[in-house]
Amino acid sequence: MARSYVAEARRRVGPKRRRILPIIERLAAEHPDATIALRFRSDLELLVSVMLSAQTTDVNVNRVTERLFEKYRRPEDYLAVPLEELENDIRATGFFRQKTKAIRGTMRMLVEEFDGLVPHRFDDLLRLPGVARKTANVVVAERGEAQGIVVDTHVRRLSQRLGLTRQDDPVKIERDLMRLVPRRYWNVFPHLLIWHGRRVCDARRPRCEVCVVNDLCPASRAKASLAMPPSEMSPRSHRELSRKRP
Numbered sequence: 001m002a003r004s005y006v007a008e009a010r011r012r013v014g015p016k017r018r019r020i021l022p023i024i025e026r027l028a029a030e031h032p033d034a035t036i037a038l039r040f041r042s043d044l045e046l047l048v049s050v051m052l053s054a055q056t057t058d059v060n061v062n063r064v065t066e067r068l069f070e071k072y073r074r075p076e077d078y079l080a081v082p083l084e085e086l087e088n089d090i091r092a093t094g095f096f097r098q099k100t101k102a103i104r105g106t107m108r109m110l111v112e113e114f115d116g117l118v119p120h121r122f123d124d125l126l127r128l129p130g131v132a133r134k135t136a137n138v139v140v141a142e143r144g145e146a147q148g149i150v151v152d153t154h155v156r157r158l159s160q161r162l163g164l165t166r167q168d169d170p171v172k173i174e175r176d177l178m179r180l181v182p183r184r185y186w187n188v189f190p191h192l193l194i195w196h197g198r199r200v201c202d203a204r205r206p207r208c209e210v211c212v213v214n215d216l217c218p219a220s221r222a223k224a225s226l227a228m229p230p231s232e233m234s235p236r237s238h239r240e241l242s243r244k245r246p
């Protein structure tokens, strides 16, 4: 895309600080069901699900964990079976050897250092083998204690298209988003972008014509904007949205 065209598109939609709340408001109205797609019943199951979700779909992870979580209920259970058995049990999620190694290392540390519980502190989560910033962010966000903003492939793509960041590196994108998105929305914001990415802003064929934020998006290909002008939500709506569990 020509540089002048990009600059013109950015001018047309206005500064990101003015657009961010209308973007959140409209996406929340469009995707009221935007929550995590992984299925889990405890912090341990959440942690394992997120670790398994690397390089595969949430649907695939749910298919595997439905049986996995009946068999492995405590951290010790993951250590009690032979390595090959756990590898076989998670094979369908792909990269099963690395994932098995990471899960076993994490379970060992949970048993030895955290009384078998998933720690609450973000820095402690980051110490667990195979747990990177994205996994730790998902875990704390699901507990309603977001310390940052989860950046996955959808969040990255939509943040760039919406002109919320010019970065490509997930850590730098997260830093930009944390400066821009009010903290009370850190839990829900990634889910809004993820569901909008899945349903409307497809990687290859974004459906800009029917996108509710097309007048706020510098990458829009819509001929005419369908969306209403940015409006302020009532203070009550903002409170309800920020309380919403992702």
Ligand code: SF4
Binding pocket: 158, 161, 162, 200, 201, 202, 206, 207, 208, 211, 212, 213, 214, 215, 217, 218, 219, 220, 221
């Ligand atoms: S207008 Fe198009 S590119 Fe922008 S967020 Fe919507 S679908 Fe994606």
